[in-house]
Every structure is written in structure tokens, then in C-alpha cells.
Amino acid sequence: MQENENQPVSRDHAGFPWKQVIGLLLSLVLTFLALWIAVGHLLPVQPTIAIIVALAIFQAFIQLFMFMHVTEGTEPVHQLIGILFGIYVAFAVVGGTIWILYYQM
Amino acid sequence: MMDSITNFLSHFFVTGDPMIYGADASIALVSVAVLAVLTYFKKWKWLWNEWLTTVDHKKIGIMYIIAALLMFFRGGVDALMMRTQLAMPGLSFLNAEHYNQVFTTHGTIMIIFAAMPFIFGLMNIAVPLQIGARDVAFPFLNAVSFWLFFAGAMLFNLSFVIGGSPDAGWSSYAPFAGIELNPGVGQNYYVLAVQISGIGSLATGINFLVTILKMRAPGMKLFKMPMFSWSILITSVIIIFAFPAFTVALALMTIDRLFGAHFFTIAAGGSPMLWANLFWFWGHPEVYIVLLPVFGIFSDVIATFAHKTLFGYAVMVWSMIAISFLSFITWLHHFFTMGNTAPVNAFFSISTMLIAIPTGVKIFNWLFTLNKGRIEFTTPMLWALAFIPNFTIGGVTGVMLAMAPADYQYHNSYFLVAHFHSTLIAGTVFGIFCGLHYWWPKMFGYLLDEKKGKWAFWVFMISFNICFMPMYFLGLMGMTRRMYTYPAGLGWGPINFIMTIGAFGMGIGFAIMAYNIVWSAIHGKKDTTGDPWDGRTLEWSIASPAPEYNFAHIPTVSTRDAFETMKEEKRAGRAKPPAPFKPIHMPNNSGIPVIMSAFMFVAGFGFVFWWFWMAIPGVIGVIACLIARSFVYDDFHHIPVDEIERTERAAGRLS
Amino acid sequence: MAESTLSLDAKNRKNLPLEYSTEEGDLRIVGFWMFLAAELVLFGTLFGTYLVLKSHTGGGPTAQDLFKIGPVMAETLVLLVSSFTCGLSTLELRRHNKKGLITWLAVTIILGLVFVGLEANEFYTYVTHEGATLQTSAFLSGFFILLGTHGCHVSLGIVWIAGILIQLARRGITPVTARKAFIVGLYWHFLDVVWIFIFTAVYLTGWVM
Numbered sequence: 001m002q003e004n005e006n007q008p009v010s011r012d013h014a015g016f017p018w019k020q021v022i023g024l025l026l027s028l029v030l031t032f033l034a035l036w037i038a039v040g041h042l043l044p045v046q047p048t049i050a051i052i053v054a055l056a057i058f059q060a061f062i063q064l065f066m067f068m069h070v071t072e073g074t075e076p077v078h079q080l081i082g083i084l085f086g087i088y089v090a091f092a093v094v095g096g097t098i099w100i101l102y103y104q105m
Numbered sequence: 106m107m108d109s110i111t112n113f114l115s116h117f118f119v120t121g122d123p124m125i126y127g128a129d130a131s132i133a134l135v136s137v138a139v140l141a142v143l144t145y146f147k148k149w150k151w152l153w154n155e156w157l158t159t160v161d162h163k164k165i166g167i168m169y170i171i172a173a174l175l176m177f178f179r180g181g182v183d184a185l186m187m188r189t190q191l192a193m194p195g196l197s198f199l200n201a202e203h204y205n206q207v208f209t210t211h212g213t214i215m216i217i218f219a220a221m222p223f224i225f226g227l228m229n230i231a232v233p234l235q236i237g238a239r240d241v242a243f244p245f246l247n248a249v250s251f252w253l254f255f256a257g258a259m260l261f262n263l264s265f266v267i268g269g270s271p272d273a274g275w276s277s278y279a280p281f282a283g284i285e286l287n288p289g290v291g292q293n294y295y296v297l298a299v300q301i302s303g304i305g306s307l308a309t310g311i312n313f314l315v316t317i318l319k320m321r322a323p324g325m326k327l328f329k330m331p332m333f334s335w336s337i338l339i340t341s342v343i344i345i346f347a348f349p350a351f352t353v354a355l356a357l358m359t360i361d362r363l364f365g366a367h368f369f370t371i372a373a374g375g376s377p378m379l380w381a382n383l384f385w386f387w388g389h390p391e392v393y394i395v396l397l398p399v400f401g402i403f404s405d406v407i408a409t410f411a412h413k414t415l416f417g418y419a420v421m422v423w424s425m426i427a428i429s430f431l432s433f434i435t436w437l438h439h440f441f442t443m444g445n446t447a448p449v450n451a452f453f454s455i456s457t458m459l460i461a462i463p464t465g466v467k468i469f470n471w472l473f474t475l476n477k478g479r480i481e482f483t484t485p486m487l488w489a490l491a492f493i494p495n496f497t498i499g500g501v502t503g504v505m506l507a508m509a510p511a512d513y514q515y516h517n518s519y520f521l522v523a524h525f526h527s528t529l530i531a532g533t534v535f536g537i538f539c540g541l542h543y544w545w546p547k548m549f550g551y552l553l554d555e556k557k558g559k560w561a562f563w564v565f566m567i568s569f570n571i572c573f574m575p576m577y578f579l580g581l582m583g584m585t586r587r588m589y590t591y592p593a594g595l596g597w598g599p600i601n602f603i604m605t606i607g608a609f610g611m612g613i614g615f616a617i618m619a620y621n622i623v624w625s626a627i628h629g630k631k632d633t634t635g636d637p638w639d640g641r642t643l644e645w646s647i648a649s650p651a652p653e654y655n656f657a658h659i660p661t662v663s664t665r666d667a668f669e670t671m672k673e674e675k676r677a678g679r680a681k682p683p684a685p686f687k688p689i690h691m692p693n694n695s696g697i698p699v700i701m702s703a704f705m706f707v708a709g710f711g712f713v714f715w716w717f718w719m720a721i722p723g724v725i726g727v728i729a730c731l732i733a734r735s736f737v738y739d740d741f742h743h744i745p746v747d748e749i750e751r752t753e754r755a756a757g758r759l760s
Numbered sequence: 761m762a763e764s765t766l767s768l769d770a771k772n773r774k775n776l777p778l779e780y781s782t783e784e785g786d787l788r789i790v791g792f793w794m795f796l797a798a799e800l801v802l803f804g805t806l807f808g809t810y811l812v813l814k815s816h817t818g819g820g821p822t823a824q825d826l827f828k829i830g831p832v833m834a835e836t837l838v839l840l841v842s843s844f845t846c847g848l849s850t851l852e853l854r855r856h857n858k859k860g861l862i863t864w865l866a867v868t869i870i871l872g873l874v875f876v877g878l879e880a881n882e883f884y885t886y887v888t889h890e891g892a893t894l895q896t897s898a899f900l901s902g903f904f905i906l907l908g909t910h911g912c913h914v915s916l917g918i919v920w921i922a923g924i925l926i927q928l929a930r931r932g933i934t935p936v937t938a939r940k941a942f943i944v945g946l947y948w949h950f951l952d953v954v955w956i957f958i959f960t961a962v963y964l965t966g967w968v969m
Contacts, residue, residue, distance in 0.1 A: 017851050024844040031836060031959070038964040039829065048968050056960040060953045067847040067949045070793075074776065074786050078318050079793035082345075086797030089346040090804030092433045093386055097808035100382055100437060100449055104812065242787045307798060315791045345794055349802035357809065357905065366894050366901035367818070368809065374816025374898035383805060728919075735923050738936065 023066035030059045119269050122203070129266050158694040160244035162229045163651055165251045167548055169226030170541070172255060174619075176218040179262065181612060183211035188572075188608035191601050194593035204589035205272035206291070210265070212275025217299055218258040220395045220529070223537040225254070225309055228337045228398060230544055232313060234644035234651060235331045237322025237660045237667075242315040244692040245740070250305040250312065252702035257302030260709050264294035268713065271295035274587065276384055276439075277358070279369030279377040284362045293362060293713040300355045301705050303348055310344030313337055322643070324662040328422065331642040331665075332408075332415060336401025339425040343390045343397070343432060351387035354380065363712065378443055385436040393432045396528065397425060399536020400467060403489045406543055407471050409638055410486035411478025414666055417470040424463035431460040441509045442516045450509040457507035464500055468493060483638070484558035488539035491566045492531055499527025502577065517587075520580025523573050530569055538562075538618070546637050550650040551629035557621035561614050568610025575600045575607075633757065641666040648756035654689045654744055657753050686750060688743040695740070701730035777854050778938040785939035792943045796950050803954050806909060807961055810902035814965075818897035821890050823966030831885075832963045835878045836955065839914075842871035843952035850945045858933050861941060865921055865928075868948065872918045879911050903962065910958060913951050920944050 034052045037043065043051070064070045070079060119125050143149055156164060186207050190199045199207060233241055241247050264270045268290040273282035282292050317338045321330065330338075357368040358380065367375040408415040415421065437445065437453035471493055480486070502524040506512055515521055538561075546552050579600045584591065591597055632649040643660060644651075646668045664670040674680050708723025710716075753759045779785050814823065845867045852860030883904070886892040894904045924940050931937050 017848055020844055020847040020851060023847065024840065027840050027843070027956075028837075031840065031956075034960060034964055035829075035833070038968050041968075045968055049965060052960050052964050052968075056956050059956050063843065063949050063953050063956075067843060067850075067952075068946055069850075072776070073780060073789060075318070075790075078790055079797075082314075082794050082797040083800070085342065085346060086800035088430070089433050090800045090807075093350055093801060093804045094808040094811070096386070096434070096436070097379070097382055097805075098811055100445060101376060101379060101812045103446060104376055104378070104816075243791060311791050311794045311798070314794055315787055319787055319790060345798045346801050349798045350805045353802055353805040353809070357901075360894070360901070360905060364894060366905070367898040368813070368901050368905075370898075372818070373820075373896065374813065374818035375901070376812060376816070376898065379809060379812060383809070386805070732919075732923055735940075736927070738931075 019066055023062055026062050026066075027059055030055050030062075117267060119266055125266065132266060153696075154694070157699045158248075158696045160240075160248045160692050160694055161653060162233050162241050162244065162247060163548065165247055166226045166229030168251055169222045169229060169254070170548075172258060173219050173223035173226060173537075176214050176222070176258060177615075178619075180211050180214040180219050181615060183207045183214070185608055185612055187211065188605040190589065191591075192605040193602060194591055194595075194598050196590060199589065201589045202272065205274075205587070206270035208587055209271050209274050209277075209295070210261075213261065213271070213295065213299065215529075216275065216391070216395070217302060218254075218261060220533050220537070221306060222254055222258075223541075224340075224395060224398045224533075225250075225306075227402070227537065227540045227544060228313060228333075228340075230548055231540075231644055232334050232337050233316065233320075234547065234647070234655060235334045235642050236317060236320065236325060237643050237656060237662065238316060238320040239655050239659075239689065240692060241312050242320060243312050245695055245698065245734070246308050246312050248695065248698035249701065250309040252698045253305030253308075253705060254302040256702040256706040256709070257298045257300070257305070260301065260706055260713075261294060261298035263710075264291060264298075268294065276381075276388065278384075279358070279361075279375075279380040280371055282358065282380075283370055283377075284365075285370065290713050293359075296355045296359045296362065297709040297712055300352065300359070301702075301709050303351055303355070306344055307348040307352070310341040310348065312341075314341035314345060317341070322660050322662050322667075325667070328419065329662060329665050329667070331401075332404035332418070332421060333398070333401035333642075335422055336397045336404070336425060339429050340394055340397045342429050343394050346433065347387045347390035347394065350383055351391075354383035354387065357383075359712070363715065378440075381440045381443060382436075385439040386433075388439065389436040390432045392528070393428055395533045397428065399492075399533055399540070400425070402536050402540040402543070403471060403492055404474075405642060406485045406489045406539055407474050408666075409543075409640055410481045410483055410489075411475050412481070412639070413474055413478040414641075414669075415470070416473035416476075417466075418665060421467060421470050424466045427463045428460060431456060431463075435460055438507055438509075438512070441512045454507055454509045458504060461500060461504050461507070468497060468500075483542075484553070484555055484562060485539045485543040485638075487559060487562045488535045488542070491562070492535045492539070495531030495535070495566070495569070496528060499524055499529075499531055502527065515580065517585050518580035519576050519584045519586060522586045523576035523580060526573050526576070530573070535566075538565075543638070544644070546632035546649045547635075547644055547651060549626075549629075551625060551631050552637055553625045554621050554629060557617060557624065561617040561621060564617060565611050565614025568607045568614055570607070571610060572604050572607025575603050579604070635756075636668075641669040643667050646671060648753075648758055652752045652756065654691060654749070657686060657749055657758070658684060686746045686753075688745055689749065690741055690743055693740050693742055695734075695737075697730050697734050697737075701727055704730065777942075778856070778933065778935055779853075779942040782935045782939075785935055788939060789943060789946075792946060796946065799950065799954075803906075803909070803957070806902075806906045807957065810906045811961065813898040813902040816898035818899070820897040820900060821886075821892045822899070823962075823969070826886055826890060826892060827963050827966050829967075831878060831882050832959070835875055835882070836959050838871050838875045838878065839952055839955050842868050842875065843949050845871060846945050846948045850942060853933065853938055853941050856933055858928065861933065862925060862928055865925055865941070869918055869921050869925075872914055872921075872948075876911060876915055876918070879907065883907075906962065907958060910951065910954055913947075913954075917944065917948055917951060920947070 034055045037048055038052055042048070064083070070076070070083065073079065118129070143152060156168065159165065186199060187204065190196055190204060229241070229247070233239070271277065271282075271291040271294055273287060273292055273295070277292065277295055280286055282295075317330070317334055321327075327335075357366070360366045361368050361370060361375075367373040369375050369377050369380040371377065404415055404421065435453060435457045437449060438457045441450055441453070471489075482490075502520070506515055506521060506524055542553050542558055579597060582597065582600075583595075584597050591601075635648045636645040637649070638645070643662070646660065647656060660667065660671070671680070704723050704726030706723075708720045708727065711718070711720030711723055750759065779789065845864050849861050849864035849868060852864055892900050894901055921944050924937070924944055928937050928941065933941075
């Protein structure tokens with residue numbers, strides 16, 4: 001396990017906020033893309049849901065890396081493992097609950 | 106007018122049973138006595154400055170342990186009442202309704218208000234000392250955690266005399282726990298009290314995770330930490346990820362009951378099974394929350410009293426990491442019989458059996474640590490040694506229950522009850538008693554008496570087996586849990602009678618321990634060295650009781666058994682001369698945690714009775730406390746060098 | 761120079777922004793990440809509950825009956841843009857530009873208020889026009905509590921940012937206020953992430969099925 005790992009932070013604080021603007025544009029594009037796929041009924045139900053969920057996950061990662069600076073800090077590995085474990089447990093509770101109670105749906 | 110007041114009061118206060126009136130009178134008398142003693146001896150200021158507002162992890166730990174011991178007593182009395190009722194067929198000591206309430210409060214109190222706070226108390230005391238830190242990462246939040254637990258515990262216990270106790274079991278399954286079938290306030294107490302203390306538990310999890318990750322002494326890599334600290338690291342992770350699910354489940358149940366939503370009702374499309382699903386999504390990891398810390402305690406205690414380094418350290422750690430992952434994918438085994446599809450039951454059967462592997466690995470590690478050790482039979486060591494076989498029986502019967510088809514036979518029988526008591530008593534209870542004796546000198550500066558401690562151990566451990574060994578057979582004979590009585594002629598009577606004898610034996614064992622605590626407070630042997638057990642980890646390197654700042658110098662660590670290495674270096678004359686003291690930066694005390702929890706209690710009590718005029722000001726008070734805290738900037742002070750010198754000299758640490 | 765309660769080596773921090781410059785700030789940021797990880801599970805549980813109960817309409821209105829594209833997209837766009845303005849506030853924080861930081865945080869609050877207003881209006885429409893309340897069906901219980909929990913988080917975030925704005929105005933950018941502004945930003949972006957999943961799992965899925 002890599003301890004005390006230090007991520008140098010880029011010093012490009014001056015100038016146009018490219019990172020933020022690209023993040024915003026990507027979010028908007030992904031949101032409208034998902035809307036178009038869902039409302040346009042372009043595909044059967046199962047693939048549509050798979051695609052919009054994938055787009056949502058992609059957009060979540062954009063927030064995580066472009067806005068939330070998840071790789072910053074004295075030991076960023078800590079929060080990365082924390083968030084990954086959170087994703088694992090959230091996946092277990094959503095997936096498990098649906099699987100267990102599927103016959104009621 | 107008079108009628109309505111009488112009517113209100115007769116519903117507000119629990120009436121109709123002489124035992125309840127006795128409890129009313131004793132609660133009132135004890136409260137008055139406490140207030141009178143505090144006022145007479147002018148101790149109010151002392152209480153406020155030294156205890157109620159403290160952010161010192163050691164004092165918070167002591168408060169946790171005192172509260173947990175009281176709750177353990179209450180839960181134990183519940184158990185004895187149940188065993189009295191079941192001692193013989195057809196007794197009427199308790200009626201069905203009271204019996205339901207008693208097993209509900211027994212389970213809830215033992216898990217949420219006794220086992221968890223006891224463990225939180227021990228980890229508060231030992232973890233910062235073991236890792237060479239001067240406090241936890243968030244001392245203020247630590248006080249908030251304790252006071253939220255305390256507010257929750259008091260709210261829950263109030264149900265006994267005001268409004269009526271919950272009676273749907275500690276797992277409070279819908280639909281019986283719902284408003285239609287359970288219209289009183291009892292279940293409101295359950296959801297709100299457990300919620301309030303659960304928020305505190307989540308905060309404790311975050312606090313200790315950050316403390317252990319970020320505040321270890323220089324040189325103490327993760328794989329050089331004492332095993333107890335490792336177990337708390339993993340436990341904290343499980344707390345952080347299990348408790349939010351319970352928070353949601355309890356909130357949904359509260360909204361169902363208070364605001365007429367349909368999450369768990371039968372009507373309007375609700376799903377009672379969803380409650381079981383969410384409850385156990387927290388409930389199974391909770392088992393590991395109360396077990397992993399005691400695995401850590403046993404590891405440290407066995408290594409100390411076998412005078413050997415722990416066998417298979419890395420394997421122990423990886424077993425716990427595996428448990429932290431697996432504990433989140435086994436929850437369905439608590440309701441195999443609720444009618445799941447075959448693949449679901451198969452998956453959860455296999456995952457449950459998998460989690461037995463890392464647990465089994467740990468058993469072998471303890472055995473190999475003992476192998477060729479110089480074993481010293483102190484009281485903590487006796488608890489640790491008794492744990493290994495007794496807990497293994499609970500573990501093996503767990504694997505039997507893990508097989509879904511077989512579970513249809515065992516489910517909700519006394520076989521199941523015996524299984525989880527074998528794990529929770531032989532694991533958690535033996536563990537917290539072990540830790541209590543082990544760290545007592547570090548908390549108070551004197552030892553608990555060994556002779557009385559050993560008496561308590563033998564009486565409790567033998568009685569435990571008298572109570573719970575026959576219970577397996579009773580379950581196989583067909584007696585189901587939560588029956589308030591049973592007819593003669595089924596052959597259950599003699600076994601039940603033996604079990605009741607065992608239960609009272611455990612009560613006597615606990616009483617001997619309580620007597621030992623009182624006796625030792627007066628006559629106990631002083632711990633002048635700070636290292637009464639020839640310990641191996643850093644908490645024994647400082648004076649007993651530990652000074653406010655813990656370490657006058659932050660130690661530098663190079664090995665797993667850090668203090669053992671220091672002692673060897675000292676014997677070899679290689680110890681470095683101490684550096685001069687520097688002022689120490691410490692957090693200030695704060696009254697906000699206790700005040701905020703009082704508001705939380707008021708809000709909880711208001712919601713229990715649907716009294717929104719009371720609940721809403723309570724909630725506003727909580728938010729006001731949070732905002733007030735945000736504006737506090739000067740929240741630390743420095744301990745000057747001369748004060749450190751005085752303290753160290755008084756503890757005999759300066760020559 | 762006092763010896764700290766903490767023992768971390770300070771040299772790790774010298775290349776990091778102001779909010780990480782003290783040990784306390786460092787600890788609190790990691791602690792807040794862990795809290796957000798816990799919130800993932802909290803919202804995950806609510807999502808699981810909603811998805812199981814989605815088809816349990818108990819004879820009441822269904823997702824297709826209720827959800828309208830216009831108001832939902834308005835809420836989504838407002839929240840996405842507020843996440844962007846919040847990102848700009850963190851950037852200004854890094855530039856030690858107090859005025860820019862306060863301005864962008866204030867814009868974020870305003871967008872947050874607009875979002876809460878839009879959501880309240882959406883709920884109000886459902887309750888008054890469609891007779892769809894928390895008590896109508898399991899589906900609606902799940903819907904109102906999932907969205908209500910998110911809405912309460914946003915409202916709390918507004919109060920929280922307001923409190924930090926006062927402290928920034930009084931004290932300027934210090935290690936402590938910088939840490940507070942950074943953490944509230946993390947919280948705000950996290951709520952945007954949750955909304956993305958609400959948008960997908962509740963609204964888009966509602967329209968698809």
C-alpha cells in the first residue's frame with residue numbers, strides 16, 4: 001500500500017477556467033443525450049436503461065474528477081478507497097434489494 | 106376536563122402492573138438522590154467542567170463504559186425476567202404482552218445500548234494510546250457521538266414508564282411494527298431512540314477511521330499497528346457503510362408511522378419484506394461491528410499473556426479486510442424462509458459460508474500464538490482463552506444455519522437463539538469483560554482484583570454453558586423463539602429449568618464483577634509503573650491513568666510490538682535521552698454536544714407522542730447548536746511546559 | 761512553536777492549496793470524504809427502495825401520469841449550472857480571490873434557491889392537481905422521500921453556504937475559512953451527482969417504461 005503519496009497540484013490557477021467549463025459542457029451534453037435516448041424511444045427498454053445508467057455513471061465521474069478534486073490531499077488514496085468502498089456497498093444495496101424483491105416488482 | 110386529564114395521564118404513564126409502579130418509584134427516588142448528592146457536595150460545577158463538557162477521549166470512553174454497564178444491567182434483568190417466566194410450563198409471571206416487550210427491549214438494549222457503547226468506550230480509551238496520538242481526529246464530534254448515544258439510550262428506557270415499551274422484537278418486522286397493528290407509542294420509541302444513537306455511531310465510525318488513518322505515530326505503518334487498532338479501523342469502515350442503510354430504514358418506518366406513508370404497509374403497495382431486507386442490510390454488518398473489535402482485544406491480550414508476538418499478523422489483517430467486504434453481501438441469510446427465489450438463497454448461502462473462512466483462520470492464529478508461549482493466567486487471559494472454544498461452537502452452528510435448506514428446519518427455533526448467543530456472549534461479552542479488566546488500570550490507575558475477577562469469570566462462563574448448551578437441543582426439539590409460555594408434556598420443561606439456573610448464574614457472575622469494581626475502587630492495587638501486564642503496545646508506555654495529553658513526547662515506532670522493543674532497547678542501554686518538552690496543542694471543552702443532544706432528546710420525545718409543538722423546537726435547537734459551533738474559532742489551548750513537567754513528575758516519570 | 765496534537769509530517773502539505781495547509785484542515789477534508797462515502801450508501805438505500813416500489817402504484821397515479829419533461833429539465837439545468845458556479849468558487853478560492861469566491865458562492869445559493877422553488881412547485885402540482893401525496897401509494901412514498909431527502913440536503917446546503925459567506929466576509933480567506941468553503945463545495949457537487957442519478961433512475965426510467 002502506497003503511503004504518504006503526494007500528488008502535486010497543478011498551479012494553473014490563472015486564466016480561463018477550462019476545466020470547469022469543459023465539465024459543465026460535458027454534463028449538459030450527457031444529460032441531453034440521455035434525455036434524447038429515453039424520450040425518443042430509440043431502443044428497446046433494456047438497452048435504453050443500460051445506456052442511460054452508463055451515461056449517469058460517466059457524468060458522476062466527471063463531477064468527481066473535474067469539480068471535486070478527488071485525487072488531491074496529503075494521502076488521496078484514503079478518500080479514493082473510501083469512495084470506492086461506498087460505491088461497492090451502494091451497488092450491493094441497490095442491486096441486492098432489486099434482486100431479492102424482484103418478484104414483487 | 107378532569108376526565109380528559111385522567112385519561113391522558115393513564116395513557117401517558119404506564120399503569121396496571123405493580124412492578125412498573127416499583128420502577129416508577131425507584132427511578133424517581135434515584136433521580137432525586139442523584140440531584141441531592143450533587144447539590145449537597147457542590148459537585149455541579151465539577152460535573153459540568155470535568156465530564157459533561159469534556160472532549161477528552163479517555164473520559165468519553167469512561168462515560169461510555171459506565172452507561173453501557175448500566176444498560177447491560179437493564180438488559181440482563183430483562184433476560185432474567187424472561188428466563189423466570191419460561192422456567193416451568195404454564196407460568197404466569199409475565200403475560201404475553203409484557204413478555205413481548207421484555208424480549209424486545211432485551212435485544213435492542215443489549216446490541217445498541219450495551220454492546221456497541223461498551224466497544225466504543227474501549228476503543229475511545231485504547232486506540233489513540235495504541236497509535237501514539239494525543240486525541241482523536243475530531244474530539245468535539247466524539248463528544249457529540251457520546252451524548253447522542255446517551256440521549257437515545259435514555260429515550261429508549263423512558264418507554265418503560267412513560268407511554269409503553271416497544272414490543273415487535275429487536276428486529277421490529279413490518280407489518281407488526283407498523284401503525285395499524287401496533288398503534289401505541291412503543292414502536293415510535295424504538296425507531297427514534299435507535300435513530301438518535303445511530304447518528305452518533307456513524308460519527309464515531311468516521312472519527313476513528315480518520316484518527317487511525319491520519320494520526321499514527323511516526324514510523325507506525327499500517328502493518329505495524331497493534332491488532333486492536335486494526336480491528337477498529339475495519340470496524341469503522343463497516344460502521345460508515347452499514348449505518349446509513351439503517352438510518353434510512355428507521356426513517357422510512359418513522360414516516361410510515363407518523364405521516365401515513367406506505368413503505369412497509371400491506372395496503373397501497375407497501376412491502377413488509379422490504380423492511381426485513383433493509384434492516385438486515387445493516388443488521389448483518391452490525392454483527393461484525395460488535396465482533397471484530399473483540400477479535401482485536403483477544404489478539405492483543407493473547408499476545409501479551411503468551412509473551413509472544415502475534416502469530417500470522419498479516420493473515421489476521423487480511424482476514425478482517427475480507428470480512429469487511431463479505432459482511433455486506435450475506436444479509437439475506439436472516440430471512441431465507443421468507444420466500445426467495447432459489448438463486449438468491451443459493452448465493453447468500455455460499456457468501457455466508459465464505460465469511461466463516463476468514464473467521465476460522467483467526468481462530469488458528471490465536472491457537473498458534475499460544476503455542477509454546479509462556480502463558481500467564483490472568484483474568485483478561487482467562488476470558489480470552491474461554492472465548493476460543495465457546496465462540497467456535499457459535500461459529501460452527503452458524504455454518505449449519507447458513508445452509509438455506511437446513512435453515513428451514515432451524516429458523517426461529519431456540520437453535521438459532523442459542524447460536525447467536527454463543528457468538529455474542531462468548532464473543533462480544535467475553536471480549537468486553539476481557540478488555541475491561543485489561544485496560545482498567547490505564548483508565549483509573551489501579552487494577553481490578555484478580556481473585557474476584559477469576560471468580561466472576563468461572564461463575565459466568567460455566568453458567569453461560571449451562572444456559573446455552575441445552576438451548577441447542579431445545580431448539581431441535583421444536584421450541585420456537587419468542588413464545589411466552591408452553592404447555593407441559595412436550596418435554597421442554599426440564600431443559601428450560603436448567604437454562605434458567607444458568608441464566609441466574611450469569612447474573613451472579615455479573616454481580617461478582619460489579620462487587621469487584623466497587624471493592625477495587627477502595628482496595629485495588631495501584632498501578633505505579635503504567636505497565637502492569639508487561640504489555641507490548643504503546644498504551645503501556647505512559648503513566649496510569651494516562652495524562653490529559655497522553656504522550657509528553659510523541660513516540661517513534663519501528664516494530665509491531667513497539668513498547669516491547671522500547672523496553673528491550675532500554676535493557677540493552679540503547680534508549681535515547683528524552684528531548685525537552687514543548688507546549689502541547691489541545692482542544693477546548695465544549696458544552697454544545699450535551700446541549701445539542703438534550704434538544705435531540707426533546708425532539709425525539711415530541712415525535713414519539715406526535716407532539717409537533719415539542720418536536721419542532723427541538724429540531725430547531727439542534728440546528729442552532731450546529732450553526733453556533735460553526736462560528737466558534739478559538740477552540741484549542743496550549744498546555745505549557747511547566748504543567749507538563751509537573752504532571753510527569755507527579756506520575757514518577759521524571760527522575 | 762507549539763507541538764501539535766497530531767503527528768503528521770508537515771512537509772507533505774507544502775505543495776497543496778491553503779485548505780490543506782493545517783493538519784486540522786487535512787483531517788476534516790478526509791473526514792468529509794468519508795461522510796460523503798456514507799451518504800452514497802444512504803442515497804443508495806433510498807434508490808433501492810424507490811426502484812422496488814416504483815411499480816407499486818396501488819391504483820394511484822403512475823410515473824407516466826405525473827412526470828413532465830419541462831419542469832424536470834429546468835430543475836436539472838439549474839442544478840448542473842449551480843455545480844459549475846460552485847466549481848468556479850473553488851477556483852477563486854485557489855486564486856485567493858475573496859471577492860470572486862463570495863460572488864460565485866452567492867450565485868450558487870441563488871441557483872440552489874431556484875432549484876428548491878422549482879422542486880417545491882413540482883410537488884405542489886402533484887399534490888393539488890393530481891391528488892398524488894405521500895399517503896397515496898408506495899410508489900409515491902418512495903418518490904417523495906427520495907426527492908425530499910435530496911431537497912432537504914440542498915436546503916441545508918443553502919443555509920450552510922450562507923453561514924460560510926458570513927464567515928468569509930468577516931475573516932477573509934484563512935486556512936479555516938478556505939477549508940470550510942472547500943468542504944461545502946464538495947457537498948454541493950455531491951448533491952449534483954445524486955441528482956444525476958435521480959434524473960436517470962426516477963424521471964428518465966419513468967418515461968422509458
